[in-house]
Amino acid sequence: MNMIHAKDYQDMSRKAANIISAQITLKPNCVLGLATGSTPEGLYAELIRRYERGDLDFSLVSSVNLDEYRGLSPENEQSYRYFMQKNLFEHVNIRPEATFVPDGLDPDADHACARHEEAIRSLGGIDLQLLGLGNNGHIGFNEPDSVFEKETHCVNLTQSTIDANARFFSSKEDVPTQAYTMGIGTIMLAKKILVIVNGEKKADIVAKAFFGPVTPEVPASILQMHPDVTVVGDEAAFSKLPVNA
Numbered sequence: 514m515n516m517i518h519a520k521d522y523q524d525m526s527r528k529a530a531n532i533i534s535a536q537i538t539l540k541p542n543c544v545l546g547l548a549t550g551s552t553p554e555g556l557y558a559e560l561i562r563r564y565e566r567g568d569l570d571f572s573l574v575s576s577v578n579l580d581e582y583r584g585l586s587p588e589n590e591q592s593y594r595y596f597m598q599k600n601l602f603e604h605v606n607i608r609p610e611a612t613f614v615p616d617g618l619d620p621d622a623d624h625a626c627a628r629h630e631e632a633i634r635s636l637g638g639i640d641l642q643l644l645g646l647g648n649n650g651h652i653g654f655n656e657p658d659s660v661f662e663k664e665t666h667c668v669n670l671t672q673s674t675i676d677a678n679a680r681f682f683s684s685k686e687d688v689p690t691q692a693y694t695m696g697i698g699t700i701m702l703a704k705k706i707l708v709i710v711n712g713e714k715k716a717d718i719v720a721k722a723f724f725g726p727v728t729p730e731v732p733a734s735i736l737q738m739h740p741d742v743t744v745v746g747d748e749a750a751f752s753k754l755p756v757n758a
């Protein structure tokens with residue numbers, strides 16, 4: 514695992530943008546696995562700046578998102594499709610038909626999840642998967658569990674995730690209780706993985722996930738077994754790493 518130390522949030526965003534820019538430049542028709550949450554907002558803003566300067570071209574890029582809330586429409590401001598439109602897609606020249614987010618409005622969970630897996634397979638797999646880290650070690654919406662779930666599936670969100678995400682909704686009752694998410698197996702099949710973490714509140718889980726035992730109780734810990742993982746973190750998020758990490 515490659516740990517890249519960044520000074521602060523802005524530096525983390527810039528360093529992560531360098532990695533994504535290199536991927537797009539080296540393989541213009543690459544498949545990017547994308548993530549939502551507060552952590553990647555600065556990274557997406559940086560990618561938009563580079564596109565506007567003429568340094569990045571998304572015209573051949575495809576993207577697949579990690580997850581979506583079950584029951585939310587693309588127009589719902591809290592949906593992850595909406596987040597991606599506003600934070601990236603509407604500002605760059607990615608083809609709308611080349612962007613895949615699980616369909617939150619498909620009431621048939623098995624169908625929605627199978628379609629997402631099929632989209633990833635038909636694109637030839639993910640070249641670079643971007644990940645944030647949930648406070649409880651979740652990646653995508655793979656919550657702590659007794660097994661690692663393999664493929665895209667429907668999850669019941671834990672109370673801690675509902676609480677953490679309530680800040681985006683007008684009340685805790687409005688937070689959906691289920692989501693469709695890529696599985697751990699889907700994520701692990703990506704050729705490269707880029708994790709971004711910032712802030713003191715992630716320090717404990719960062720140390721546990723990347724330097725603790727590999728267990729489905731800490732879903733991100735499986736990333737220790739992936740051959741090409743880069744973690745970009747700011748000083749606060751890396752403050753509890755073992756010495757020399």
Ligand code: GLP
Nearest residue numbers: 549550551552645646647653654
């Ligand atoms: C959500 C998303 C995850 C994300 C996590 C962390 O639960 N499903 O993909 O990584 O939140 O969010 P944040 O970056 O806001 O800390």
